[in-house]
Amino acid sequence: MILTGVSMLVVALDQLSKFFVLESLPLNQSLPVWPDHFYLTYIQNRGTAFGFMSDMDSDIRIPFFVIITLAAAFIIYSYQRVIHEENLFSQIALGLVWGGALGNLVDRLAYGKVIDFIDVRYDNLRWLVFNVADSFVVLGLLYLFFEFVIKIKQKKFA
Numbered sequence: 028m029i030l031t032g033v034s035m036l037v038v039a040l041d042q043l044s045k046f047f048v049l050e051s052l053p054l055n056q057s058l059p060v061w062p063d064h065f066y067l068t069y070i071q072n073r074g075t076a077f078g079f080m081s082d083m084d085s086d087i088r089i090p091f092f093v094i095i096t097l098a099a100a101f102i103i104y105s106y107q108r109v110i111h112e113e114n115l116f117s118q119i120a121l122g123l124v125w126g127g128a129l130g131n132l133v134d135r136l137a138y139g140k141v142i143d144f145i146d147v148r149y150d151n152l153r154w155l156v157f158n159v160a161d162s163f164v165v166l167g168l169l170y171l172f173f174e175f176v177i178k179i180k181q182k183k184f185a
Contacts (some may be wrong), residue, residue, distance in 0.1 A: 029118040030107055030125065037126025041160040042133060045142040057146060068146035070156050073139070085139050096132045100125070117174060123167030130160030 052058060052069040059066050073088065074081030080088055103125050110117045134141040143156045 029115065030103070030122040033119050033122025034126035034129060037123055037160065037163045038130045038133065041127070041130030041158065041163070044159045045134065045144070048142060048144045052144070063150065064148055066146040066148065067144050068156050070143050071138070071140040072143050072156075073141075089135055089139060092132065092135050096128050099128050116170060120167040120170040120174075123163040124171075127160040127162070127164035127167070130163075131158070 048067065048069050052067060054069055054071065057066045057068040072081065073085075074083070075092075080091070083091075103121050107118065107121050110121075112118075131141050141158065141160075143158045143161075145158060145162070146156045147154045
């Protein structure tokens with residue numbers, strides 16, 4: 028139940044933020060929020076992370092992403108069945124990952140591409156432009172990764 032609630036919240040936040048960007052920024056334009064550090068830059072990503080598969084025909088690309096999302100759903104469902112219900116943080120982390128995956132899937136189905144807009148820079152260094160869904164996926168996966176590493180270390184020293 029926690030996983031579902033967190034996922035729905037993530038999808039809502041993601042889609043609301045993208046609605047704001049679509050209504051406020053022209054494509055490929057930037058709005059400085061904190062000059063030299065943080066911008067809102069509206070771009071469209073047809074591919075995966077780092078633009079991989081962006082030149083692929085949408086008749087192949089979109090079904091591929093649907094299949095990947097279904098595979099992620101199976102993995103998340105399977106994992107949440109084996110973690111204890113009282114493990115609240117793991118449930119939340121899975122909800123973050125699933126909500127982020129669904130948020131980007133909504134974009135792919137609605138627009139054929141993902142709306143990205145979070146643009147982080149430092150001096151002449153610039154990270155890839157990403158979105159709220161991507162952020163939640165990364166946060167959830169990081170938590171699960173560190174939880175896994177800590178459990179392995181505890182078993183090793185037990």
